[in-house]
Amino acid sequence: MDTPMAQVRPSRADVLGATSALGVALPFLALLVIGVAFPLFGGGYWGVIATRACVYWVLVSGLNLVVGFAGQIAIGWVALLTLGAYTTSVLVAGNVTPELSPYLALAIAAVVGAVFGLIVGLPALRLRTFYFAITTLGFATIVTQVALAWQSVTGGGVGVAGPIFPKPFDSQWGFYYFCFGLAAICTWMTANIAASRFGRALTAIRDAEVAAEACGIAKPALLALVFLFSGAVAAIAGGLFASLQSYITPDAFTLDLSVLFFIAILIGGRSSILGPLLGTILLTVLPEFAAPLVAWSTFLYAVLLLVIVLAMPGGIAELLDFKNRRPLESGRAIVPRPELLGRLLAAPAGAGALTLEQVALAFGGVHAIDGLDLEIRSGQIHGLIGPNGSGKTTTLNVISGYYAQQSGTVRLNGTALPVLERHRRAHMRIARTFQTPRIVGSASVLQNVMIGGTIDGQGTFVESLLSLPRHRRDEAMLRDTAMLALAAVGLERLAPVRADRLQHSELRFTEIARALMLRPVFLLLDEPAAGLSAEEIRRLGALVVAIARAGTGVLLVEHHADLIFDICHHVTVLNLGKNLAAGTPAEIRSHREVVNAYLGG
Amino acid sequence: MVQSIVLSGVAIGCIYALIGITYNVMFSASRVFSFTAGTLGMLGGVLGSLFIARLGLPVAVGFLLALAGGVILGIVTEIVAVRPVLKSLDQHLYVLSTLALALMVQQFTAIEWGTEARPFPRLFDFARGGFDQQFWLPMLACAAVIVGLELLYRHTLIGRAFLAIAEDTYAARALGLPERSLRMASYAIAGAIGALAGFAGGEMLLAFFGNGPMLTFYGFVPVALGGMGNNRGAVVAGLLLGLFQQTANFLVGGIFASVAVFTVFIIVLLARPEGLAGAAVQRRV
Numbered sequence: 001m002d003t004p005m006a007q008v009r010p011s012r013a014d015v016l017g018a019t020s021a022l023g024v025a026l027p028f029l030a031l032l033v034i035g036v037a038f039p040l041f042g043g044g045y046w047g048v049i050a051t052r053a054c055v056y057w058v059l060v061s062g063l064n065l066v067v068g069f070a071g072q073i074a075i076g077w078v079a080l081l082t083l084g085a086y087t088t089s090v091l092v093a094g095n096v097t098p099e100l101s102p103y104l105a106l107a108i109a110a111v112v113g114a115v116f117g118l119i120v121g122l123p124a125l126r127l128r129t130f131y132f133a134i135t136t137l138g139f140a141t142i143v144t145q146v147a148l149a150w151q152s153v154t155g156g157g158v159g160v161a162g163p164i165f166p167k168p169f170d171s172q173w174g175f176y177y178f179c180f181g182l183a184a185i186c187t188w189m190t191a192n193i194a195a196s197r198f199g200r201a202l203t204a205i206r207d208a209e210v211a212a213e214a215c216g217i218a219k220p221a222l223l224a225l226v227f228l229f230s231g232a233v234a235a236i237a238g239g240l241f242a243s244l245q246s247y248i249t250p251d252a253f254t255l256d257l258s259v260l261f262f263i264a265i266l267i268g269g270r271s272s273i274l275g276p277l278l279g280t281i282l283l284t285v286l287p288e289f290a291a292p293l294v295a296w297s298t299f300l301y302a303v304l305l306l307v308i309v310l311a312m313p314g315g316i317a318e319l320l321d322f323k324n325r326r327p328l329e330s331g332r333a334i335v336p337r338p339e340l341l342g343r344l345l346a347a348p349a350g351a352g353a354l355t356l357e358q359v360a361l362a363f364g365g366v367h368a369i370d371g372l373d374l375e376i377r378s379g380q381i382h383g384l385i386g387p388n389g390s391g392k393t394t395t396l397n398v399i400s401g402y403y404a405q406q407s408g409t410v411r412l413n414g415t416a417l418p419v420l421e422r423h424r425r426a427h428m429r430i431a432r433t434f435q436t437p438r439i440v441g442s443a444s445v446l447q448n449v450m451i452g453g454t455i456d457g458q459g460t461f462v463e464s465l466l467s468l469p470r471h472r473r474d475e476a477m478l479r480d481t482a483m484l485a486l487a488a489v490g491l492e493r494l495a496p497v498r499a500d501r502l503q504h505s506e507l508r509f510t511e512i513a514r515a516l517m518l519r520p521v522f523l524l525l526d527e528p529a530a531g532l533s534a535e536e537i538r539r540l541g542a543l544v545v546a547i548a549r550a551g552t553g554v555l556l557v558e559h560h561a562d563l564i565f566d567i568c569h570h571v572t573v574l575n576l577g578k579n580l581a582a583g584t585p586a587e588i589r590s591h592r593e594v595v596n597a598y599l600g601g
Numbered sequence: 602m603v604q605s606i607v608l609s610g611v612a613i614g615c616i617y618a619l620i621g622i623t624y625n626v627m628f629s630a631s632r633v634f635s636f637t638a639g640t641l642g643m644l645g646g647v648l649g650s651l652f653i654a655r656l657g658l659p660v661a662v663g664f665l666l667a668l669a670g671g672v673i674l675g676i677v678t679e680i681v682a683v684r685p686v687l688k689s690l691d692q693h694l695y696v697l698s699t700l701a702l703a704l705m706v707q708q709f710t711a712i713e714w715g716t717e718a719r720p721f722p723r724l725f726d727f728a729r730g731g732f733d734q735q736f737w738l739p740m741l742a743c744a745a746v747i748v749g750l751e752l753l754y755r756h757t758l759i760g761r762a763f764l765a766i767a768e769d770t771y772a773a774r775a776l777g778l779p780e781r782s783l784r785m786a787s788y789a790i791a792g793a794i795g796a797l798a799g800f801a802g803g804e805m806l807l808a809f810f811g812n813g814p815m816l817t818f819y820g821f822v823p824v825a826l827g828g829m830g831n832n833r834g835a836v837v838a839g840l841l842l843g844l845f846q847q848t849a850n851f852l853v854g855g856i857f858a859s860v861a862v863f864t865v866f867i868i869v870l871l872a873r874p875e876g877l878a879g880a881a882v883q884r885r886v
Contacts, residue, residue: 073696123867127874129693130634131825133700135867138818142859149856255814259704266697295712302704309697310685 023323027274028187035180039173047172051244053284054179059237060261060280061186061273062230067262068270069199070226071206072124073133076140078258080231083116084109084238085162085248086147086154092163095153102163106239110232117231118224125220140258147250159249162242179240186233189465191273196464196471197450197457197478198222203271203440204451211438214400215514216426216455225461256298260284263301266308269315271442278316314442324498334509336490336539338546344484345519345550352378352413354430354522354553359398359408360577368394370577371408378521378553381544383564383585385557386574387598392557393435395574396524399555400432401425412522426455431520435527437507441500445491445510448499449482452517456481478517485513489543504531512543522553529560541567565589573598606847612736613805614843615743616642619798620820621827621835622746623791627678629767629830630787631687633695636703637678639817641671641792643810644706645799646721647714650808654722667800668793675792678702679785703813710810718811721803735804742801746794747836763787767830822866828876838877 038050059081066074091097091105100108120139124132147154154160164170169178193199204212205219212219242248264283268275287297308315356374360367369391376382384392397403399410401422410417412428425432431452439448457478459470486492489509494502499510508528515523525544529537537560545567548554558564564571565585573580573594580598581591588594623638648670652663682698725734753760765773766783774780799806799816806812822842827834842862849858869877 071693073693075700119867123870127870130696131870133636133696134818134821134825137814138863138866141815141818142863145859146856149854296708299705299708299712302701302708305704306682306698306701309694309701313694 024274028191031277032184035184038180039176044172047176048244049285049288051172051176051179053281054176054183055237055240055244056261056264056284057183057277057280058179058186058240059234060264060276061183061190062233063261064265064268064273064276065190065193065199065202065226066121066230067265068268068272068276069194069202069206070223071203071270072121072223073129074120074136075133075262076120076136076138076255076258077230077234077261078253078255079120079136079140079143080113080117080234081238081241081257082140082143082147082250082253084113084235085242085245085253086160086238087112087235088239089160089162089242089248090153093160095155095160102165102239102243105163106236109235109239113235113238114228114232117227117229117234120231121223121227124227125223137255140255144250144253147253154250157249157251159247162244162246162248163239164246165243175243179244182236182240187273187277188467192464192467192471193461194271194273195475196459197454197474198225198461198464199271200440200443200447200451201454202226203443203447204454206270207440207442208438210402211434211511211514212451213422214426214432214434215452215518216423217451218423229461229465256301259298259301259305263305263308266305267315269317269319272315272317275315275317275320321498323496324501328494328497328501332493334490334506334536334539336509336543337487338543340484340488341516341546341550344481344488344516345547345552352521352553353411354399354555355411356395356399357409357411359395359405359410361394361398361403361405367577369398369405369574372574372577372579374572374579376522376553376555377570379548379551380569381548381554381556381567383556383558383568383571384574385559385561385564385571385598386580389576390574391577392574393526394577396432396526396555396557399425400430400524426518429518429521430524431515431518431522432524433508433511433515433526433528435530437504437511439499439507439510441498443499444496445499445502446479446482446486446495448510449485449513449517450478452485452514453478453481455518481517482513485516486510488516489513490539505533505536508532509540516547520552522555523547524555524557526557527559528556529558529563537563602851606851607844608732608736609805610844610847611840612739612843613802613847614840615739616798616802616806616816616839617819617823617842618836618839619739619743619746619794619801620816621823621839622750622832623795623798624821624824625830625832625835626750626787626791626794627675627683628824629763630784631679631683632770633683633687633699634821634824635678635683635695635699636817637674637682637699637706638791638795639815639820640703640706640813641674641795642799642802642806642816642820643710643813644670644674645796645801646803646806646808646812647710647799647810648796649800649803650719650721651714653724654720660722660724664800668796671792671794671796672789673792674706675788675790675795676785678792679788683784683788684781703817707810707813710813714808714810716810718807718809721806721808723804738801738804739798742797743836746797747832750832759783759786819862822862824876825866825870826877831876834876 042050063074063077066072087109088105091100091108092102120136123135148156165178168174201217201222204217245252260283264279265276268279287294354376356372359369359372361369372395386392398405401420404419457474459474464471483492486495489512491506491509529540532540541563544554568585571585571588572582573588575597581588581594620638620642623641624634627633627635645667648667649663652658652666653660682702683695686694686698754764762778762783765778766780823835823839827838846858846862849861
């Protein structure tokens, strides 16, 4: 008998994992070597350019989490650079306080930047994308106006001298190494975040916000952390920028710079660290090679932005992603291994029930559900069928908190579930899938499944930033659990593949694997068999039966009557939002009204 | 003093309201907010100054050419930045594509027109007391646009077609309305309104390339507060914004006036994301 772990991790995936880990680190190591050795062959002016690239990257690395990972369109981030530059310079110059040491001033600037990063970010926590874009733009306009008008502090249009860092960072190369060191640290920290449950959660917020909520990811809290971090590093970059410029005026902080930062990320590609890093270097260096074009550089960046948006949304990162160009084997079958579920689900304690009491919800004059009673018991499969528009999915959306019922209660083991508050459902171990699979297409299948276990990590954001032991334990645990879940649904061979390359049926099973990561007490499946072949439906049925046998209560919304009657313990038939019939499959099959209304005689 | 605050507040408020209406007209036709709204305002001022002051064309000709410039940019926005991304799954792409276009126009202006703020020509020679043309021109423009749009939407067939598209694009298309032509026409109208805002406000704002982002922001405030696609809300909120800004300008000075506007904007949006006049929409899952 072979050991379960060896079964779960086929050697091929292991080999792939090892090579890709090295492959991921290699370009960064190369850049590190080039950066350290740069003073050996760079001339004086190139030293300034290289330092500038490092300073820009300190800002862009943080902005990348906002734009590239969380997908929030922050176009005015230059405002935080301005803020950091002035805070550092003014504190060091002693315009308002006693003269401070540059390091202390830089630290204070970071705190100020973090606070303002959060303030500017606030609208993103609640509002549509465009609002956030506009807010950052407005903030950028206003910060420049204030810098210009607040003469007693900022020196107005005359400006203020930038800070000079003490030995050994006062020489050109000394300052370069200072900036390079900070840039390297920022790279390392953001790469840690990218490879953590927080990074995956950010991409889920970007590409599949509804699924992120169902996985228990609290968008406001997570985005607030990212804005704090991003604001802090942007302000630090500002302090460095002021020192590099040696003298700053409001003119130095045009919107052009914002555009450069923003486009560096989009050229680089979303959910990538290397891409935006290369993009930043490229955009910093490019104007130096094409001196006559300097005046037109922002115009060309804008053209580039349009071209990227229309023609190449994946950016550099996608161009460099050779691994995912290899064709996938065709005719691959999903072969679930339900015997693994026992270990994955680890039998939730005691029997419970999810009950709906007289739940009603109307959209305008349409009664989507109208006084519905339902009881789903743990360890059982409860089928919910009915014609289109009978309220099946609405019921599921009320249970999982997407719709607020107008009357009635949903209870879990007797306790009423709070209305809405969808991300808290995951903490109660209620998981769900969606009618149209909600997947992060640019992430691997494994990463998608790991998103499902986000709330089970113990480490904090800061621990992940610094890759402390708890973060590494979380990652190992999530990876192992996700591989187990993938093996259970029969997709472990596809673990390293980009999710948007999968077939529809494979996406459905991926969603089930993601839901299983929660070790759900109750699992809500929204038409999981839609679009599956007969053979796949049979395997899905066996998988769902095994999930219930492991102790999970399943609510199955389905149109395939055969599947419902084969595997359900209990079936409820809805019609026009009302309970038309309820009972065992055998009772329903012979129920006269049901046969007339729905199944057909 | 109160008189001058009210006059300048209402005048600048009218400009913001017009940019807000520019946003709304584009939004109604396509569900897209375009970054070119403020750019159109900037262009109206620059083109007016170019044609009338620099090239010495008659006022009426310069005015029509400035509007034509706005119409062209409106149509270009639709073709280049809106149509290609409407079908895309990623619904946020329009933010980037319209931003790119706005930046291109702004940079082009900066290079060809210069980065200095230049004066806008005086169009009429008479002035009555403090009620100068720089105040009554924006008000007149705003009133004309409101009346014009009202007549168009309520009393013409094509106007009703615009409303139908705004209400339910799919149903309108199913009824055989030429959705694409109507969208182009909407963008052309929006372009003219945006350019008109900049032209009428030229004397207050000057012919300055940097007005683009400023108007893009201040013009969106009435849209956000008045409710998306709601022109009456935009006018009311625009006037309030103008008065608030000018009052704050007088009371606490220029620096903190803009800070105050920004703060109020964020607080109101956080408290009422659907705007002061809008209604919450339930999201579909």
